[in-house]
Structures are given as structure tokens and as C-alpha cells.
Amino acid sequence: MRNDVTVYEDLFYTKDGIHLRYRSWLPREPRTIVIFVHGAGEHIEKYVHIGEHLSREGHACTVYDLRGFGKSGGRRGHVSCFDEYLRDLEQLIDFFKRHLGRMPIFLAGHSLGGLIVTRYVQHKSKQVNGIILSAPALGFNLKIPSLAVRMVRFASYVAPSLSVNHRRLTNKIQEIPYFKHLFPEKVDPVLKDPLMCPVYSIRWVEELLKHAQKAVQHAADIVIPVLCLHGDEDPLISLDVVRAFFDNLAVQEKHWVLIRGAQHVLFHSEQLAAVDAVIHWLNKSVHRGASPSL
Numbered sequence: 001m002r003n004d005v006t007v008y009e010d011l012f013y014t015k016d017g018i019h020l021r022y023r024s025w026l027p028r029e030p031r032t033i034v035i036f037v038h039g040a041g042e043h044i045e046k047y048v049h050i051g052e053h054l055s056r057e058g059h060a061c062t063v064y065d066l067r068g069f070g071k072s073g074g075r076r077g078h079v080s081c082f083d084e085y086l087r088d089l090e091q092l093i094d095f096f097k098r099h100l101g102r103m104p105i106f107l108a109g110h111s112l113g114g115l116i117v118t119r120y121v122q123h124k125s126k127q128v129n130g131i132i133l134s135a136p137a138l139g140f141n142l143k144i145p146s147l148a149v150r151m152v153r154f155a156s157y158v159a160p161s162l163s164v165n166h167r168r169l170t171n172k173i174q175e176i177p178y179f180k181h182l183f184p185e186k187v188d189p190v191l192k193d194p195l196m197c198p199v200y201s202i203r204w205v206e207e208l209l210k211h212a213q214k215a216v217q218h219a220a221d222i223v224i225p226v227l228c229l230h231g232d233e234d235p236l237i238s239l240d241v242v243r244a245f246f247d248n249l250a251v252q253e254k255h256w257v258l259i260r261g262a263q264h265v266l267f268h269s270e271q272l273a274a275v276d277a278v279i280h281w282l283n284k285s286v287h288r289g290a291s292p293s294l
Contacts, residue, residue, distance in 0.1 A: 005055040021071040022064035025055035036063040037113030043070030049269040078201035108132035122221045130225035139241025225253035227281045231262030
């Protein structure tokens with residue numbers, strides 16, 4: 001299917017005054033709306049090819065910079081609470097419903113974005129028709145000692161704005177032979193990207209860990225269709241945790257895609273296996289007769 005596509009970029013202002021940069025790809029006659037939530041430290045430019053491919057198949061697509069990332073407002077790599085992400089997403093959903101009319105809405109998210117999407121539908125499932133999770137940040141291959149978790153929790157309340165530069169931390173960890181296998185050999189292009197955010201606050205880390213645990217505990221609360229994708233060589237997010245979460249979903253309309261040879265980043269512009277899986281699933285959802293969300 002081919003469609004004339006309009007692409008535009010703008011700013012959306014949240015109720016607490018933070019501007020969020022977004023970019024939309026709108027086919028002339030869209031069949032669905034897909035709102036894509038990026039991973040930690042990322043930005044819109046990482047997912048331009050997603051918008052291009054989905055829109056060519058008749059699926060309107062919007063990618064936005066999370067608060068504190070990319071060109072959006074807010075303190076870099078910080079949230080006071082995870083609910084800030086959920087409120088931003090809800091406001092964007094309402095915004096696009098008003099501007100694009102009633103049609104099926106799907107949420108998609110990679111890594112941190114997958115966690116945000118998961119937590120959102122565990123509270124507001126009637127707002128959307130289905131979700132697409134790409135290596136959602138539900139558990140990590142690098143086991144974090146319970147003492148370290150307690151220290152992060154304590155520091156989060158004593159000095160919530162204290163930040164950690166993950167570029168420097170990554171370089172230090174990579175020097176330890178035991179951890180070398182957890183990192184790809186070529187990380188420079190990512191680390192040199194000026195729009196990538198290398199800094200995260202202690203509060204952000206604590207909120208991430210807390211909500212990853214909650215998301216797993218409340219897997220059965222998801223009652224809408226789910227597509228979950230994961231790479232079998234992901235060095236960051238635990239395949240076992242994500243698969244267990246998927247198995248515990250109570251919804252019958254769920255589909256698991258394991259991409260062989262893939263690491264954490266599934267949506268490569270050169271490797272389209274994940275994109276093709278998403279398009280196929282969306283097309284099937286339309287054919288099943290997904291109704292406009294409430």
C-alpha cells in the first residue's frame with residue numbers, strides 16, 4: 001500500500017509547562033495512529049525510518065522526545081516521578097484524538113519507552129487499541145545487588161537531583177573484563193550523538209527500577225492486544241524476564257517475536273525485521289476490525 005504522506009514537526013506543551021518536540025507522518029487516509037515512545041537518552045531522529053515505513057502502509061505515526069531528552073524541555077535525564085511520563089503520554093493521546101479524529105490508536109515503545117507504554121495501559125487500557133513493546137525495560141541482565149537498590153532508593157530521597165553520567169560510567173565498566181561482553185564493540189557513534197542524553201538523576205534511576213518491578217507484577221492487568229519483540233542477543237534487557245512477563249499476560253491476543261541475532265536496538269534503519277513484524281501485526285489488527293478507542 002502506498003499513500004501520500006505529510007511530515008511535520010511541532011511542539012506540544014504539557015499541563016505543567018514542559019514543551020515536547022514531536023514529529024508526525026500522516027498518510028492522506030490513515031487507518032490507525034501509532035504513537036512511538038523512544039528509549040532512555042534517545043530522540044526522534046533515531047526512529048525517522050519507523051515513521052516513514054509505517055506511514056507508507058497507511059498508519060499515521062508520531063514520535064516525540066520524552067521530557068528531559070532530545071529537544072524537549074525539562075531537566076536532562078530527570079523526572080520527579082514516573083507518572084510525569086504517563087501524564088505526558090495521556091495528554092498527547094488526547095491531543096491526537098482531537099486533531100486526527102476517531103480511529104484505532106496503538107502505542108509503541110522501545111526499552112524505557114516500552115516500560116512507559118506498559119505502565120500506561122496498566123492504568124488506562126481503554127484509551128488505546130493495542131501496544132507494541134520492543135525490548136521493554138522490565139528487567140536487566142546486569143544483576144543489581146539489593147544493597148545497591150536500597151542505596152539508590154535512599155539517595156533518591158536525600159539528593160534526588162544528583163546525576164550520573166552514563167558515558168563515563170560505561171567507559172569505566174567496559175574496562176572491567178567481566179563486563180566487556182555486555183557492550184557492543186562499536187559504541188562511539190551512539191556516545192558521540194549530541195542529542196543523546198548521557199546523564200540520569202538518581203531519582204530517575206530509582207523510578208525506573210521501581211516501575212519495572214511494578215510492570216512485571218501487574219502483567220495480568222493488561223487487557224488489550226500486545227505485540228512483544230526481543231532480540232535473542234540483547235545484552236541489556238533480560239530476555240527471560242520479558243518472556244515471563246509476556247507469558248503472564250491474561251489477554252489472548254498477544255504475539256511474541258524473537259529476532260535472531262539482534263541485540264538491544266531492534267529498529268535499525270538497515271535491518272527491517274522488527275519494522276516488518278510491526279507492520280504485519282498492525283495490518284492484521286485493522287483486518288480484525290479494531291474499533292476506535294474511547
